[in-house]
Amino acid sequence: MAITIKTPEQIEGVRKSSHLAAETLKYMEQFIKPGVKTIELDKICEDFVRSHGATPATKGYRGFKHSCCISVNEVICHGVPNETELQIGDIVNIDVTTILNGYFGDTCKMYFVGEPSDYARRLVDTTKECLRIGLEQCFPGNHLNNIGYHISEHAHKHGYSVVYEFCGHGVGLKFHEEPDVSHIADKNTGPILKPGMIFTIEPMINAGKARCKIDRKDGWTARTIDGKLSAQFEHTVLITETGFEALTDVYGEF
Ligand code: MF3
Ligand code: CO
Ligand code: CO
Numbered sequence: 001m002a003i004t005i006k007t008p009e010q011i012e013g014v015r016k017s018s019h020l021a022a023e024t025l026k027y028m029e030q031f032i033k034p035g036v037k038t039i040e041l042d043k044i045c046e047d048f049v050r051s052h053g054a055t056p057a058t059k060g061y062r063g064f065k066h067s068c069c070i071s072v073n074e075v076i077c078h079g080v081p082n083e084t085e086l087q088i089g090d091i092v093n094i095d096v097t098t099i100l101n102g103y104f105g106d107t108c109k110m111y112f113v114g115e116p117s118d119y120a121r122r123l124v125d126t127t128k129e130c131l132r133i134g135l136e137q138c139f140p141g142n143h144l145n146n147i148g149y150h151i152s153e154h155a156h157k158h159g160y161s162v163v164y165e166f167c168g169h170g171v172g173l174k175f176h177e178e179p180d181v182s183h184i185a186d187k188n189t190g191p192i193l194k195p196g197m198i199f200t201i202e203p204m205i206n207a208g209k210a211r212c213k214i215d216r217k218d219g220w221t222a223r224t225i226d227g228k229l230s231a232q233f234e235h236t237v238l239i240t241e242t243g244f245e246a247l248t249d250v251y252g253e254f
Contacts, residue, residue, distance in 0.1 A: 003170060003177075003178050003191060003194075003197055003199075004170070004172075004177065005194060005197060006173075006198055006238075011196070011198070011238060013100070013172075014103045014104065014171070014198055014238070015247050016103065017098045017099065017100035017101070017104055018098075018107065018236045018247035019247070019250050020049070020100055021096045021098040021105040022105075022248045023048075024096045025094060025108075026250070027044075028041060028044055029111065031044055032086065032092060032111045034086055034087055034088050035085050036086050037082070037084060037085050037086075038079070039066075039081045039083060042066045042067050042081035043067075045068045045094075046059070046067035049098055053100065054100040055099045056068065056098065056099075057104055057106075057175050063219075064078075067081075067096075068081070068094055068095055069081075069094070069108070071092070071093040071095070071222075071232070072086070072090050072091070072092050073229055074224045074228060074230060075093075075221055076224060076230040076232070077095065077166055077222050078221060080215075086113045088115070089113065089116060089117065090112075091112060091116060091120050091124060091231060092110065092111045092112075092113060093109070093231065093232050094111065095108030096108065097175060102173075103172060103173070104171050104172055104174065105171075105236050105247065105248060106171050106175075106200050106234060106236050106248070107234050107235055107236060107248035108233065108234040109233050109234070110124045110128070110231050112124070119207070122158070123160065123205065123207050123229055123231050126155065126205060127203060127231035127232060127233055128233050130151045130154050130155055130183070130205055131151075131201055131202075131233040131234070133154050134147040134183070134201040135201065136150070138201075138237055138239055138244035139193065139239070139243045139244065140195050140240075140241065140242075141193065142192070142193050143187075143189055143190050143191070143192060144179060144190035144193060145189040146185075146187060146190075147168075147183075147185070148162075148182040149184075149185050149186060151183045151184070151201075151203050155203070160206060161205070161206045161210035162183050162203065162205060163183065163203075163206060163210055163212060163230070164183070164184050164210060165211070165212055165222075166202075167180040167183065168180070168181030168183070168199055168200040168201045169199060169200055170197070170198065171198055171199060171200050171236055172236075177199075179191055179199065181199050181201055181202075183203040183204070193239050195239050195240055196238075196239065197238070198236065198237065198238050198247070199236075200234055200235065200237065202232060202234030202235075203232065204230055205231055206230045207224075207229045207230070208224060208229075209224065209225050209226045209228070211224075211225040212225060234248075235247070236248045
């Protein structure tokens with residue numbers, strides 16, 4: 001299977017779904033406070049997505065039962081919403097994927113519960129910069145892996161490690177399509193980017209070691225091996241004739 005080039009009609013469908021995913025995160029923001037349970041946030045996510053005529057892609061995906069992933073502190077990704085209450089000082093990732101009219105949009109971002117430590121804030125800021133740097137590599141004719149090359153250079157410069165066991169991915173007509181988008185990669189390798197490609201960039205950056213371990217009880221929650229903090233931002237990105245459109249960047253943060 002090759003990397004699909006989306007038609008204008010498909011692009012418009014993915015754009016609408018991506019906008020809804022971003023709006024869902026924006027809506028959820030007001031509920032992220034000390035004492036809220038992550039399972040309550042999941043319900044808020046599900047209700048918002050469904051009330052806009054869409055479904056949460058994670059629900060029932062390979063046995064995942066929830067409408068979003070909520071990954072707190074040392075959880076790298078795929079955090080399963082549960083009875084845990086958020087606490088002041090936590091850093092929280094919420095990852096929402098919508099299916100609207102059959103099209104997928106995928107985005108995640110970090111939130112602070114109360115004031116973070118300088119240590120936590122620096123990690124989150126650097127991770128956001130990593131996504132921005134990845135986006136700068138999105139233009140026709142460039143090698144896909146220059147995204148991961150530049151992301152990893154930036155993370156390493158700050159003394160952080162890059163998760164290699166999870167990648168970005170083609171998205172749009174399915175949840176996970178070709179290609180895999182590595183966040184640590186060799187310069188000038190990989191496929192050539194072309195207008196109409198749509199994929200996610202979703203760097204997971206760790207304060208300590210890169211390796212992760214999966215929770216044996218739920219089979220999903222991916223934690224850092226050393227218990228140190230991890231952060232992630234994700235956008236769904238379209239390659240255009242001149243560069244890129246971050247389809248989930250509805251609020252112009254990037
Ligand atoms: N949204 C995640 C991603 O960015 C995937 C979550 S799959 C789940 O690829 F099953 F854990 F929800
Ligand atoms: Co994704
Ligand atoms: Co995602």
